[in-house]
Amino acid sequence: MATYEEVTDSYNPDDWKKDIISGRIICVAIDGSDDGNKAFYWALDHLVKPSTGIINKLALLTCTPLNSSESVKQECQTLLKNYMALVRVANLDVPLRAILLRGDVRTQLCDIADELKADVFVIGTRGLGALKRAVLGSVSDYVSKHCECAVIIAK
Numbered sequence: 001m002a003t004y005e006e007v008t009d010s011y012n013p014d015d016w017k018k019d020i021i022s023g024r025i026i027c028v029a030i031d032g033s034d035d036g037n038k039a040f041y042w043a044l045d046h047l048v049k050p051s052t053g054i055i056n057k058l059a060l061l062t063c064t065p066l067n068s069s070e071s072v073k074q075e076c077q078t079l080l081k082n083y084m085a086l087v088r089v090a091n092l093d094v095p096l097r098a099i100l101l102r103g104d105v106r107t108q109l110c111d112i113a114d115e116l117k118a119d120v121f122v123i124g125t126r127g128l129g130a131l132k133r134a135v136l137g138s139v140s141d142y143v144s145k146h147c148e149c150a151v152i153i154a155k
Helices: 034-048 070-089 105-116 130-136 139-146
Strands: 004-006 025-029 057-064 096-102 120-124 150-154
Touching: 025 034, 025 105, 034 057, 034 070, 034 120, 034 150, 057 070, 057 105, 070 096, 096 105, 105 120, 105 139, 120 139, 139 150
Parallel strands: 025 057, 025 120, 057 096, 120 150
Antiparallel strands: 004 096
């Protein structure tokens, strides 16, 4: 089960009910890095922009360790609010959530995607080579193997 707080001002649970006629639920992991930005803009351009008349739902996700300071938590909240503003500037009228997860980023991302019943998860990559990825591990690699939904690794 994911540990998180809702950063969204106007979250309406009814907008997030999953039914046969609703649009896809799209999760995007953001961290303020260039790779996180690529994932965000890829999701907007390819999944969120309404071209079919179906309104997709967008969940912006970031994570801090459980023992992180209040200032780190506030930085992450600001990051989420900035990305929400970018969605609004793009004139995308979609149900939007911004979620600050707490704990191990890999497991928290997978847990929240499952809880939201996500259809697609978009995440960036650090571009590690095979050896570094094997030694250090990779959040995107973990998410791609453990998430129940389709995972797109934006490069």
